[in-house]
Amino acid sequence: MTRKDVLVPEQELQRQREIRREIARRMALLPRQPLAFVDTYGCQQNEADSEQIRGMLAEMGYGFTEDENEADVIVINTCAVREHAEMRALGNVGALTHTKRRNPDQIICLCGCAMQEPHMSKKIRQSFRHVDLVFGTHVLYRFSELLAQVLDKKKRVFETPDSQGVIAEGLPVARKGKLKAWVSIMYGCNNFCTYCIVPYVRGRERSRDPEKILAEVRELVAEGYKDITLLGQNVNSYGKDLGLDMDFADLLAKVNEIPGDFLVRFMTSHPKDASQKLFETMARCEKVAPQLHLPVQCGNDRVLKAMNRHYDRATYLDEIRRLRALIPDIVLTSDIIVGFPGETTEEFEDTLSLLEEVGYDALFTFIYSPREGTPGAKMPDPMSREEKNRNFQRLVALQNRISAEKHAAYVGKTLRVLVDGKNDDGKHTLTARTDGGRLVHLDGDESLVGSWQRARITGSSNWALFGELV
Ligand code: 5AD
Ligand code: SF4
Numbered sequence: 001m002t003r004k005d006v007l008v009p010e011q012e013l014q015r016q017r018e019i020r021r022e023i024a025r026r027m028a029l030l031p032r033q034p035l036a037f038v039d040t041y042g043c044q045q046n047e048a049d050s051e052q053i054r055g056m057l058a059e060m061g062y063g064f065t066e067d068e069n070e071a072d073v074i075v076i077n078t079c080a081v082r083e084h085a086e087m088r089a090l091g092n093v094g095a096l097t098h099t100k101r102r103n104p105d106q107i108i109c110l111c112g113c114a115m116q117e118p119h120m121s122k123k124i125r126q127s128f129r130h131v132d133l134v135f136g137t138h139v140l141y142r143f144s145e146l147l148a149q150v151l152d153k154k155k156r157v158f159e160t161p162d163s164q165g166v167i168a169e170g171l172p173v174a175r176k177g178k179l180k181a182w183v184s185i186m187y188g189c190n191n192f193c194t195y196c197i198v199p200y201v202r203g204r205e206r207s208r209d210p211e212k213i214l215a216e217v218r219e220l221v222a223e224g225y226k227d228i229t230l231l232g233q234n235v236n237s238y239g240k241d242l243g244l245d246m247d248f249a250d251l252l253a254k255v256n257e258i259p260g261d262f263l264v265r266f267m268t269s270h271p272k273d274a275s276q277k278l279f280e281t282m283a284r285c286e287k288v289a290p291q292l293h294l295p296v297q298c299g300n301d302r303v304l305k306a307m308n309r310h311y312d313r314a315t316y317l318d319e320i321r322r323l324r325a326l327i328p329d330i331v332l333t334s335d336i337i338v339g340f341p342g343e344t345t346e347e348f349e350d351t352l353s354l355l356e357e358v359g360y361d362a363l364f365t366f367i368y369s370p371r372e373g374t375p376g377a378k379m380p381d382p383m384s385r386e387e388k389n390r391n392f393q394r395l396v397a398l399q400n401r402i403s404a405e406k407h408a409a410y411v412g413k414t415l416r417v418l419v420d421g422k423n424d425d426g427k428h429t430l431t432a433r434t435d436g437g438r439l440v441h442l443d444g445d446e447s448l449v450g451s452w453q454r455a456r457i458t459g460s461s462n463w464a465l466f467g468e469l470v
Pocket of ligand 1: 369
């Protein structure tokens with residue numbers, strides 16, 4: 001793929017902008033402003049994509065609602081990473097037959113990773129007749145054009161081309177909050193872990209130009225955003241496709257140089273590409289949050305190899321040691337898959353011992369879900385669901401204990417926190433985040449939302465910290 005093939009030409013982006021303006025002119029003539037509802041499943045990349053979908057809808061003159069009954073346009077941004085997420089999205093699409101019966105002009109759109117799977121778009125075409133528009137991950141930037149086709153021709157539109165992937169710069173973004181922002185720095189994945197559907201539905205790795213990324217971060221900082229997360233399936237391979245003398249650590253250092261009062265985080269990092277240079281950059285750069293999400297997936301070498309992860313347990317543990325030597329108070333999180341095809345309970349126990357050795361602050365835990373088209377789906381998978389569930393419960397119980405210990409160690413400390421919202425736990429008035437990203441419940445005036453404060457930690461649970469402002 002040459003760079004020219006990756007970047008959507010400016011002329012094409014301009015054509016899409018024109019279409020949005022034209023739709024906005026038509027919408028302005030309606031007796032009331034039309035409303036859109038965008039529902040998002042899955043990861044932060046999907047959240048970020050939905051912010052662009054909302055951005056395009058806003059430019060086309062739509063307002064927003066969270067109520068599918070009053071929405072004129074509904075967009076469901078689906079996830080394909082596990083069957084559960086796919087089924088939840090489809091269940092909700094099924095329920096929309098009722099809203100559409102009441103409002104036959106309602107336009108129902110599906111997009112995201114699941115729509116990029118051929119068997120899923122086929123299923124929608126055949127069995128979900130009330131869906132008007134299906135568009136894949138590679139044509140997100142053409143959403144306005146596709147929506148215009150539905151509006152004009154009153155026919156169903158399916159656009160899910162297979163592609164290595166593109167980059168569309170300059171799409172409008174309607175962000176959800178005023179404090180935290182996602183910035184995609186790259187798209188796609190080249191790793192083909194044997195359980196994972198992502199490389200098939202999101203195309204090959206491609207990096208945004210550093211200048212575009214830095215300009216976006218500068219703009220966010222100027223607008224007052226204080227917590228910025230750089231996004232990519234594997235941020236550690238940022239820049240490899242650019243032919244510039246710049247890797248992810250260099251990009252992070254450049255973000256750190258941007259003047260302003262903010263923290264930068266990033267996800268996700270692949271252990272096979274997490275370099276000593278990255279760790280040193282994190283340690284040296286004061287705006288880089290002391291936090292790393294470094295998914296290990298499991299703790300057994302045979303299973304890691306079968307997963308095609310390209311590192312072993314010892315290498316991973318060595319990375320953690322080197323990182324902690326540089327940043328002792330780093331907050332560490334990970335993803336774990338239980339029940340990969342062929343994993344025995346004995347092998348699974350290596351994951352438990354790895355958790356003990358690392359001591360993660362928190363964990364995202366999943367039971368393996370076969371994904372059609374991946375090598376994993378064809379591997380013999382003899383373990384019963386009951387045994388997988390039992391192992392999963394052991395994993396969760398262990399991590400709960402570790403998280404509780406980690407959190408208890410905060411009690412008595414005074415830390416900087418960013419007050420990020422009103423609390424709905426019924427006990428405290430505010431929520432805040434430590435620099436490492438841990439949740440703190442505390443009391444204080446609403447006007448503090450958006451400010452850095454110092455908090456003394458007075459209590460803890462498995463999930464969170466409790467504190468008071470000092
Ligand atoms: N089954 C279960 N979990 C999966 N993940 C990715 N694919 C699968 C699958 N087929 C998990 C991995 C990854 C996270 C985003 O989702 O742990 O890191
Ligand atoms: Fe999936 Fe592996 Fe790529 Fe992550 S690195 S998106 S788990 S294939």
